[in-house]
Amino acid sequence: MSVQPTTWVEGPAHRPVARPKGLRLAWGRNAPAYLFLTPWLIGFFGLTLGPALASLYLSFTDYDLIQAPHWAGAANYVRIATADPKFVAAMKVTFLYVALSVPLKLIFALAIAMMFNRGIRGLPIYRAIFYLPSLLGASVAISVLWRQLFASDGLINLVLWQLFGIEGPSWISNPNYSIYTLVILSVWQFGSPMIIFLAGLRQVPTDIYEAANLDGAGPVRQFFRITLPLLTPVIFFNVVIQTIDAFKAFTPAFVISSGTGGPINSTLFYTLYLYQEAFSFLRMGYASALAWILVVMIATFTAISFLSARYWVHYDD
Template sequence: MQPSKATTDEPLASPHVRPSAPSEPSSRRSLTADFGKPRKAGRKKVSRAYIFLTPWMLGMVFITLGPLLASLYLSFTDYDLLSEPNWVGLENYQRMFTDDPRFLKSLVVTFTYVLVSVPLQLMLALGLALVLNKGVRGLALYRSAYYLPSLIGGSVAVAILWRQIFGAEGLVNQLLGSIGLEGMPGWISNPQTALGTLIILNVWTFGSPMIIFLAGLRQIPAELYEQGSIDGVKMFGRLRYITLPLLSPIIFFNLVLQLIGAFQAFTPAYVVSNGTGGPVDSTLFYTLYLYERGFVNFEMGYASALGAVLLVIIGVLTALNFYASKHWVHYND
């Protein structure tokens, strides 16, 4: 018998086949490649983000930050737009606080306008938002109709219309005459009521905060109101303990926006008073006085100082609002 061929589990090595190289270097190369790919992808995303942000950054530098710094510099100069600025240091600020009664008058008028019109506007906007949130038919139509004043409220046309409505022969006096109150003076020409007409105009433009309030009300879970009803909480109790706390971030947001916007109001006072702030400076808004100093009297250095003070006032009040919000604004964690 011939002996059988021995079998082995190991394959016979061919003399022409080279042994494979150790796998460690290739694994290292693959790991390096794997780690490199996310880094390259991340860099591409960052570069694309900067490309899309470029228009905003250019606008921030050349439209906002650049003019702001230039205005701050001019506030320390005597500049009339026709000659080179002449450095005068703090003279404009010293004159503003010690020798300019119209500056103080404009502050009083502006603060009165802001502190009265903004709370009234927000209360009206919130009240209508609560009504519309009940599921009124034709809600889209109502929202559009109520939002329209916010779109046109700051226009020259509406300010002219407002002057006609509250004039001596305007619609308001005609309505008062129909009920026996004849011979009423013009509301615009009366120093006691002129500012009140502008406050009414600002309150009338309640559409924008109303839409924001309505959106916030839609985010409050209905289960909370159902639970409140089961617990015997009445309508005003639900408003106090459910609606207002959960809506407080929206109230704070609207408050800050409307506060800043009210301090910057200009067109209504300019049109109603023909650019003078009359009668007897009763509608002399701060922005109107700034415009008068800069573009009527060509005291651009002084006007720049007025602008710097307005920026500080708005910044301080906004910071105070953020600080006070810790005590009354509630966020859902």
């Protein structure tokens, strides 16, 4: 066993203290890495961890962005739990949006990915075209365009009238339909999970399908017995990522409803309600409490997903 050389320095009581040279050598070797990590460390502690801890403190205060925050204890959380009907309405709208948009988007993305996996000419071009909505869908411009399409005199109603003689409703201002326009907008942004599904399908060995064909298994049975089980790690990844994104959705609801949450709070997303409390009513302490509840909800869903993954996600090992 080799012994690291040490240097001797004077300790507080004039006793020799051993300082390993290996530690200094390791620091010297890693100093360039820490130097390059400095911008990330500054961003993490100054723009992520620091504001998060400040928000946690503000969630226990009464703060209006003008006067100094006053400690209020758990008053904000008690009000959320007992005396805030808009919080309940925002939760219902958000969970409905997540429950509808995430499965529909993933089903549509998987269907398109399986079509592309068969091999078609110009696949890179089609792949780029189908991926483009994922880059543009969350923008303000697309949200404005969506509001025009589903307006009472928009293109959707014009097509319904010209082709089928149906006089469509005002999809945006009608509380029975407004949330579904946002779900359609979310499903339209299926490009990102589609690319991931396509990469997962390319990893499935073709000899498994050949053996299944020899055994007489049809396409439907191959899909449920081969494709889905081998694709479960990719499905798990897409479910977690897309659900988190759905909980954080803000721009479409803000633009389409003009920041009000739609008729009768039908498009009052949780993030939109948080924004109203923080910047419309200047209740920053209350908004911070709402933000931390959202963090807990997302963390709870993610933890449940990882705990349940052992029962339905199949890996090679």
